[in-house]
Structures are given as C-alpha cells and as structure tokens.
Amino acid sequence: MKIALIGYGKMGQAIDAIATAKGHEIVLRANSKHPLAKEHLEQADVAIEFTTPETAYHNVLKCFEANVPVVCGTTGWLDKLPEIKAICAEKQQAFLHATNFSIGVNIFFEVNKKLAALMASQSQYDVWMEEIHHTHKKDAPSGTALTLAEQVLASVTRKTGWANEESKQPETLSIISKRIDPAPGTHTITYTSGIDDITITHTAHSREGFAAGAVVAAEWLKGKTGVFTMRDVLNL
Incomplete structure (x- = not known):
C-alpha cells in the first residue's frame, strides 16, 4: 500500500517506521518544510494526517480533492468535524477520524x-x-x-x-x-x-500503540467510501 504522511513529527516518524516494517511504501512525507503537493498526494492509496489544529481542516480537504482516503489523528479542531463529514459524504470520499488510534x-x-x-x-x-x-x-x-x-x-x-x-x-x-x-x-x-x-x-508506554493503530486504520480504510471511526475498524 502507498501511504502519504501529512505531518512528520514524532508521530509521523513512528508511523513511518511501523508502516515500512509492514511492507508499505511511503510516497510522501509532508511537513512545514515540505508542503503538501497534490501531484504527490495523488500517488497514494491512503493518507495519514497528524499535524496541528490550525492545518488539519485544509489538509483533509486537499485529500478529498486528490480523491485519496484520509486517516486523521489531529485533535483540537472538533468544531469543524461536522463540516468535514458533510463534505466527505457530498464528495463520496473516505474519512476516518479518531482522537486516539491505540x-x-x-x-x-x-x-x-x-x-x-x-x-x-x-x-x-x-x-x-x-x-x-x-x-x-x-x-x-x-x-x-x-x-x-x-x-x-x-x-x-x-x-x-x-x-x-x-x-x-x-x-x-x-x-x-x-x-x-x-x-x-x-x-x-x-x-x-x-x-x-x-x-x-x-x-501509554510509548507512541508505538498510537502509530500502529493508525496504520491498521489506513489498511482498513483503503478502497472504502464514507465516514468512519476506530469503532468501525475494531468492530466494537
């Protein structure tokens, strides 16, 4: 699976290590020094977004525009989630948000x-x-x-x-x-x-549980359409 990582802080790096170890290919590592580019995003099967409350909304919209399913773990922007969910449904995209992927x-x-x-x-x-x-x-x-x-x-x-x-x-x-x-x-x-x-x-003893769960969510989301949570992934 080809993964775009949007946000490459400590969490993004932990996701990179786990995804790579599982045989996935990281086709994009976007951060403040390497902005998110649509032509690179379109190469991905799924995107994983861990950035900031100020940037998450626009990053998710860019994934929708590129027709790329997006797993989002950024918190602090819950006021805009209903709008994102409505846009996702309207554009028939795939969006999975969780406050915690562990x-x-x-x-x-x-x-x-x-x-x-x-x-x-x-x-x-x-x-x-x-x-x-x-x-x-x-x-x-x-x-x-x-x-x-x-x-x-x-x-x-x-x-x-x-x-x-x-x-x-x-x-x-x-x-x-x-x-x-x-x-x-x-x-x-x-x-x-x-x-x-x-x-x-x-x-939590480390970030590994969060990162591993995000990769599992991305694997599950690939090829789907709709709005989901980790309850769907884990069938809870």
Whole structure:
C-alpha cells in the first residue's frame, strides 16, 4: 500500500517506521518544510494526517480533492468535524477520524462507557478526570480526554458540562490536564464517595500503540467510501 504522511513529527516518524516494517511504501512525507503537493498526494492509496489544529481542516480537504482516503489523528479542531463529514459524504470520499488510534485506548473507551452507565444512578459518587501528556502537546484537554468526558456526560447527567480545571461547581466535570515529559499519555477517570473510590486508568508506554493503530486504520480504510471511526475498524 502507498501511504502519504501529512505531518512528520514524532508521530509521523513512528508511523513511518511501523508502516515500512509492514511492507508499505511511503510516497510522501509532508511537513512545514515540505508542503503538501497534490501531484504527490495523488500517488497514494491512503493518507495519514497528524499535524496541528490550525492545518488539519485544509489538509483533509486537499485529500478529498486528490480523491485519496484520509486517516486523521489531529485533535483540537472538533468544531469543524461536522463540516468535514458533510463534505466527505457530498464528495463520496473516505474519512476516518479518531482522537486516539491505540487499540487499548479504544477498548478503554468501551469500558468507560459501561462504567458511566453503571454509575449514572449512584448519586453519592462524584466523578472527575485527569490526563497527563508530554510538554509538546498543543491542546488541553487532550482529544482522548474529551472523548472520555463526552461518554461520561452522556450517562452521568448530574454533570452538565466539563471544565479544564478543578471545578468547585458540583454539576461540572473537572478535567485536570498536566504536561510532564516524557509522558506519552495517561488518562484516569475517578468516581469518589465518602466510602470508596473507583478508578480506571489507561497508561501509554510509548507512541508505538498510537502509530500502529493508525496504520491498521489506513489498511482498513483503503478502497472504502464514507465516514468512519476506530469503532468501525475494531468492530466494537
């Protein structure tokens, strides 16, 4: 499979190593010094996009214009996702976005949803979250944390919104963001009462899990049309 890598930071380089080891060919490595060119993009069977919140939207549109399926892992631009999904459907392209491509994290998402559903009626428990990433992480809370928060809020309706701080408001879900090197990503959800605590945590040991999942998503997306998530890839 021929892959275009849009964004060649630490994540792009990790994806490069895993994809190459699996026998795929990297036909484009685009970054700020090597801009995305349509003629090079058109050589690819699929594109994998890990850039910045400011550039992701336009990069995805360029993939649509080149008729190239795109796997996007950039977070921090969720406000434009509905528009991208509509354009994808209109142009009959292929788009897969995930806040986290790690297979372990996507299983963790399912565990989080189940626990939130169980705790919905247990009003004696408060709930809060913590996420830890490296200091180069540009957005806070992380996209993964926001996905987890949305899942909690969908079931635990005594919480009506979230705040990226330790909130004093009982109806607000606190998300504590910490930036500590070299942490690749830790997400914790805690339900606490006067009697006990229930905590679930996912800890990434390296970027390899994220990169490997992105390659699996690209392999799955090739030849498809539509809007997808990792739940489709993993059949969850």
